Amino acid sequence: xxxxxxxxxxxxxxxxxxxxxxxxxxxxxxxxxxxxxxxxxxxxxxxxxxxxxxxxxxxxxxxxxxxxxxxxxxxxxxxxxxxxxxxxxxxxxxxxxxxxxxxxxxxxxxxxxxxxxxxxxxxxxxxxxxxxxxxxxxxxxxxxxxxxxxxxxxxxxxxxxxxxxxxxxxxxxxxxxxxxxxxxxxxxxxxxxxxxxxxxxxxxxxxxxxxxxxxxxxxxxxxxxxxxxxxxxxxxxxxxxxxxxxxxxxxxxxxxxxxxxxxxxxxxxxxxxxxxxxxxxxxxxxxxxxxxxxxxxxxxxxxxxxxxxxxxxxxxxxxxxxx
Amino acid sequence: xxxxxxxxxxxxxxxxxxxxxxxxxxxxxxxxxxxxxxxxxxxxxxxxxxxxxxxxxxxxxxxxxxxxxxxxxxxxxxxxxxxxxxxxxxxxxxxxxxxxxxxxxxxxxxxxxxxxxxxxxxxxxxxxxxxxxxxxxxxxxxxxxxxxxxxxxxxxxxxxxxxxxxxxxxxxxxxxxxxxxxxxxxxxxxxxxxxxxxxxxxxxxxxxxxxxxxxxxxxxxxxxxxxxxxxxxxxxxxxxxxxxxxxxxxxxxxxxxxxxxxxxxxxxxxxxxxxxxxxxxxxxxxxxxxxxxxxxxxxxxxxxxxxxxxxxxxxxxxxxxxx
Numbered sequence: 022x023x024x025x026x027x028x029x030x031x032x033x034x035x036x037x038x039x040x041x042x043x044x045x046x047x048x049x050x051x052x053x054x055x056x057x058x059x060x061x062x063x064x065x066x067x068x069x070x071x072x073x074x075x076x077x078x079x080x081x082x083x084x085x086x087x088x089x090x091x092x093x094x095x096x097x098x099x100x101x102x103x104x105x106x107x108x109x110x111x112x113x114x115x116x117x118x119x120x121x122x123x124x125x126x127x128x129x130x131x132x133x134x135x136x137x138x139x140x141x142x143x144x145x146x147x148x149x150x151x152x153x154x155x156x157x158x159x160x161x162x163x164x165x166x167x168x169x170x171x172x173x174x175x176x177x178x179x180x181x182x183x184x185x186x187x188x189x190x191x192x193x194x195x196x197x198x199x200x201x202x203x204x205x206x207x208x209x210x211x212x213x214x215x216x217x218x219x220x221x222x223x224x225x226x227x228x229x230x231x232x233x234x235x236x237x238x239x240x241x242x243x244x245x246x247x248x249x250x251x252x253x254x255x256x257x258x259x260x261x262x263x264x265x266x267x268x269x270x271x272x273x274x275x276x277x278x279x280x281x282x283x284x285x286x287x288x289x290x291x292x293x294x295x296x297x298x299x300x301x302x303x304x305x306x307x308x309x310x311x312x313x314x315x316x317x318x319x320x321x322x323x324x325x326x327x328x329x330x331x332x333x334x335x336x337x338x339x340x341x342x343x344x
Numbered sequence: 345x346x347x348x349x350x351x352x353x354x355x356x357x358x359x360x361x362x363x364x365x366x367x368x369x370x371x372x373x374x375x376x377x378x379x380x381x382x383x384x385x386x387x388x389x390x391x392x393x394x395x396x397x398x399x400x401x402x403x404x405x406x407x408x409x410x411x412x413x414x415x416x417x418x419x420x421x422x423x424x425x426x427x428x429x430x431x432x433x434x435x436x437x438x439x440x441x442x443x444x445x446x447x448x449x450x451x452x453x454x455x456x457x458x459x460x461x462x463x464x465x466x467x468x469x470x471x472x473x474x475x476x477x478x479x480x481x482x483x484x485x486x487x488x489x490x491x492x493x494x495x496x497x498x499x500x501x502x503x504x505x506x507x508x509x510x511x512x513x514x515x516x517x518x519x520x521x522x523x524x525x526x527x528x529x530x531x532x533x534x535x536x537x538x539x540x541x542x543x544x545x546x547x548x549x550x551x552x553x554x555x556x557x558x559x560x561x562x563x564x565x566x567x568x569x570x571x572x573x574x575x576x577x578x579x580x581x582x583x584x585x586x587x588x589x590x591x592x593x594x595x596x597x598x599x600x601x602x603x604x605x606x607x608x609x610x611x612x613x614x615x616x617x618x619x620x621x622x623x624x625x626x627x628x629x630x631x632x633x634x635x636x637x638x639x640x641x642x643x644x645x646x647x648x649x650x651x652x653x654x655x656x657x658x659x660x661x662x663x664x665x666x667x
Binding site: 130155156158159160165174175177204213214215217218219220221222223224225226227228229230231232233234235236238239241243244245246247248249250251252253254255256257258259260261263264266267268270271274277278280281283284285287288291292294295296298300303304306307308309310311313314315316317320322323324327328329330331 | 453478479481482483488497498500527536537538540541542543544545546547548549550551552553554555556557558559561562564566567568569570571572573574575576577578579580581582583584586587589590591593594597600601603604606607608610611614615617618619621623626627629630631632633634636637638639640643645646647650651652653654
């Protein structure tokens with residue numbers, strides 16, 4: 022996957038972008054905006070003074086402040102980069118201070134509940150266009166971000182029915198400027214699709230790592246030592262930010278419970294096949310899954326390198342390797 | 345993680361190693377043995393003529409044959425690199441042809457059932473020492489192997505109580521020659537530990553990929569498109585060899601069902617927390633899991649690079665990145 026973002030814009034899309042929350046996503050946005058010249062200026066807003074300090078030290082923004090209300094005043098785009106549970110309370114604080122014709126957006130992994138929590142606090146002259154870039158790593162904080170995080174990833178926009186199209190298009194241009202591909206969806210559909218492609222996988226990963234840590238028959242040091250057998254793969258997403266993910270599950274309850282129900286049903290079938298020695302059911306289930314990975318690789322959403330490229334089989338010193 | 349295997353041996357440990365099954369593991373062994381000079385000669389044995397053809401073309405062995413009985417005759421080490429369900433039938437075929445004092449080993453992911461299936465077919469003059477290198481990728485076949493696959497990975501040996509220690513030590517030297525760290529364990533303990541670090545994770549991954557593929561409310565193309573949200577991680581181990589994994593579950597039934605029971609119990613707790621909006625339980629569960637990944641990284645069993653290093657945040661062209 023190429024990591025090149027291309028040429029920066031000659032004329033920025035926005036005068037001043039306000040980023041609220043300078044974690045992995047917010048700080049990646051700041052870096053990307055600067056690098057691609059998407060705005061004349063950036064205001065970085067974070068309630069945590071230590072984060073503000075790092076943002077200043079890393080020179081990621083033109084203005085750095087802990088005060089959201091004053092910080093958003095002269096911005097024509099404001100993006101909430103906080104856990105979804107914090108979006109409503111923040112909207113209440115900044116709503117009265119947003120300038121006319123300002124675009125307000127977010128990056129939350131859940132959309133319906135964010136819309137419900139944010140909209141009541143916004144004046145009519147603000148354009149609220151929710152967004153969700155499907156990108157991330159297991160690291161958090163302003164030091165974890167990087168400008169290419171969104172490159173070749175999907176960003177889902179869920180504009181309301183009465184959106185001003187030129188504003189939605191402007192936000193689309195912004196995300197495409199960061200290298201993302203933009204997809205339109207309703208908030209409800211977004212929440213259903215992401216429940217299976219993101220929320221359920223995180224829940225399962227958190228759960229299996231927790232189960233392994235709690236066993237009394239196998240020690241934690243054995244689990245760690247022999248984790249290369251498959252377990253370690255799950256620890257990556259189970260190392261994701263706990264606050265962010267608590268809020269995701271609290272705010273997408275219905276879709277997650279539906280997907281979890283399917284998962285548990287299917288697992289019961291495999292459990293029964295193991296108990297009764299039904300090799301055919303196991304083999305058939307295990308055979309269907311290779312094709313899906315191949316499609317993900319073909320669509321450029323995954324590397325084809327063995328083991329995620331964690332180690333290089335293209336061992337230059339081994340003449341027998343013909344890859 | 346360094347990929348260097350060090351200096352090849354001056355004097356090989358074995359006269360001739362017979363490898364039965366030239367898939368990912370068998371072909372990695374062949375490449376490693378040659379590279380590190382662990383044997384004077386290699387006999388590659390595979391029932392599949394196409395595999396034999398590839399092994400010859402890749403020049404991985406001195407002798408290539410489809411006939412296991414004659415192939416093992418002059419070997420002082422024979423390693424079964426086949427799905428665990430095939431070990432018993434193979435032992436029956438080769439048992440009468442193994443030379444006196446020969447070491448017979450395997451690489452199976454399950455140990456107790458392999459011992460039960462293999463031992464009855466062996467003459468007294470053969471030393472059967474089961475082994476399991478905890479290493480692999482999601483690819484299969486003779487082209488997928490590489491000489492450094494076992495480097496810095498654990499290889500678990502489960503010798504019987506009456507083992508001739510010098511023979512067990514020789515097998516230990518062999519695996520260490522391939523760069524592996526050797527651990528001793530009983531077959532029963534192995535099966536319990538690997539049930540949680542390898543077998544359960546594979547079952548869960550196969551299951552979630554299957555669940556996602558079967559949904560009628562979300563299309564398969566949506567699942568593939570937005571898989572970077574977490575789902576794609578699971579597709580890697582769910583792309584593993586179906587025959588190998590069918591046999592694992594059929595042959596480690598008790599331990600897998602026990603671990604699966606724990607997993608399901610814990611998942612019910614999270615499900616309840618989501619349903620009742622219990623953010624504290626979710627947050628506490630999600631907080632404990634970061635430390636485990638850190639330990640795995642510290643022990644050299646995982647990369648610290650974000651996202652498994654799939655993309656490089658150390659973006660040289662981005663001056664704001666300070667990593």
